[in-house]
Amino acid sequence: SGTGTLNPANTYTVKSLVEGKVLTGEFEEGDVLDEGSILYTLDSSDASTNFEKAEIAMQQAQRSYDKVVDRQYVRAEVDGTVSTLKVAKGDEVTSGQEVAIIRDSSKMLLTLEFPAADAANFSVGQTAQVTLDGTFEQLDGTVTSVTGTDALSTGNLLTRTVTIAVQNAGGLTTAQAATASINGVSSIGSATFGYQAERTLTAQAAGTVTSIHVQEGQTVAKNDILIELSGDDLTESIQSASETLRSAEISLQNLQDTMANYTVTSPISGTIIEKDAKVGDAVKSGDTLCVIYDLSYLEMVINVDELQISSLTVGQKVQITADAVQDKNYVGTVTRVSMKGTSNGGTTTYPVTIRIDETDGLRPGMNANAEIVVAEAANALTVPNAAIVRGGYVLVTQDSPSASKADTTMEAPEGFVYVAVKTGVSDDDYTQIVSGIQEGDTIGYDPNSVSSDSYYDDGSSMMIF
Incomplete structure (x- = not known):
């Protein structure tokens, strides 16, 4: 068991990634929004101008690249017939030849x-x-x-x-x-x-004739490739044009991404907890615009002692109560048992995360108490923990049905006998009896006893259960 503070399933602080004036922000605190809903739109006029310039620069770089790449080819400028070929494969040509x-x-x-x-x-x-x-x-x-x-x-x-x-x-x-x-x-x-x-x-660049795709007398169409060239200068020019184009594409993509940041959308489905910017405000990059809670479930973390942590596993049920919500119990589930402990004063504790799905009446920030159900037994026969003495015996009255199982070697208070029992699950107050005594038996115990090694020489301070 332990106590902790209730937290939302997820918290997201929405920050502006750009600078600009808030044009729209049609929501209020308490509104429930879906993921992707538009929260704000910011003035993007300056960014739009830069984007258009980058788009033009990219188009120019694309045309330059296409032109440089095409210099390695000699194409037909019109439909017609190849009347004369003036080069052969392997020939070196100069630009304009x-x-x-x-x-x-x-x-x-x-x-x-x-x-x-x-x-x-x-x-x-x-x-x-x-x-x-x-x-x-x-x-x-x-x-x-x-x-x-x-x-x-x-x-x-x-x-x-x-x-x-x-x-x-x-x-x-x-x-x-x-x-x-x-x-x-x-x-x-x-x-x-x-x-x-x-x-x-004519050749558009100097190089070596690497391929001729036509013969004299052959009919060709406009833009057909007739001759291919290669050379170090051509390769270097193509590489340079490719790098320039890639740089322009990256610049355009970055500005396109920046443009998207002028429309602020909800990163999660949830409830607006805090609205920090309104229409007309001038915001800078990094400014907080709003805070969103995902309240689909709540979580809490309790610290469990090292002596008890080994009995906890993911999926175990947890009984939850909150000081602020009287006379109501909630059910939680263990979702994480941390392997990393924290030592303090010679005692090590481990954080255990608990999820609560049914949260009616609960709010983030409330203090809650949690009792983890390590084991359960339905319709169990139980006795107070103090009733189990001497490592596994229970006092029963001599007229109880189970008195016939008495251990006669053990001296008991007058009117009682000791009966050996087998125990099952237990909590802070009661222990399950698997065998030894039965329903209808009358037992005796000292409610002030804290040791399982206690036994009674007489009936003083004894309670009948």
Whole structure:
């Protein structure tokens, strides 16, 4: 047994992790809140600005990293056919060196001059009739562009430049010349065809050609990787860009975590015991905002003597009473028996933690008394502890049913005999009798006796039980 102070199941002091003005705090002392409920919101305008800056910095670092990583590749800039490869695997290249040519000859472009007055009425998408020089073969074409300003050509004629796209079945080359007419208006002279697109690809960094993924004549799509490069400078640049990106990501994550701290939520389910900040208050990091108790159960700690601690185990029942709650008993459970004792004045005690689930009428801070039930016996036959003498004998009257079991070798007071008994569990006042005497026996004992070695030569000071 022992005494202790009742404590809540859990106590949490909510502190601000940031500095700011309290914008909301819609709760009061005594309110019961669930875990995760919003307690306060703090002004985060300055932090929001810093977060946006960090977000922009991270995006810039990401773009820089992507750009540096892409320098190890030569990609197709347009859809087309690889017409020329200028390097082989293992070649060393310098930044800006030409490595391949891609051409898109699926359509050929014919750029001609037309009289300005007529060309002003032409429009993109309009049909044109194209006539090949030499063979006079006629092909359909489509106007793709018309210049918006007039130019003075040889002979002082005002003209506009018109570009016509012609589908290439495979026979058109850049050596072929042609004329065209649009809406009955003929071009001024002829011109040779050009490719719809032509790109000379260059290495974006110095390095060694480690892989070539295409062959000459192969069709590729825009952004396809044609050639891969490697080198110490490339590796170092990629590593540096990666570290810069990682640093920016960490900075952004830290600010994101900080932003979350401007919304203060309840860390546990419980009751508001203390509210220290209100709307309009300016709080600093570390300031206490409120205190929450989890009152789902109460706990108390009692100190148990070293001579009794070995009989205690987790799960044992405990009888609880409180001075502040009269005529009411509570049931607790041992939840922890500490292995670490404290010595004082030659006596060692061990803290024992007790949990109380049914707490009606109890409050944290109250003093309580605890008696741990080490063992139980239902419907037990008991006698006062003082009635057991001489290490296991009980005095019974000669007319008691159990008097027939008397130990005749032992001298007893007049009208009594000693009967040997087997004892069971006991508490501070009573001891269980397992065998030896029975219900209905009348026993005698000295209520002032404190020694189990006491015995009676006569009936003085004896109580009948």
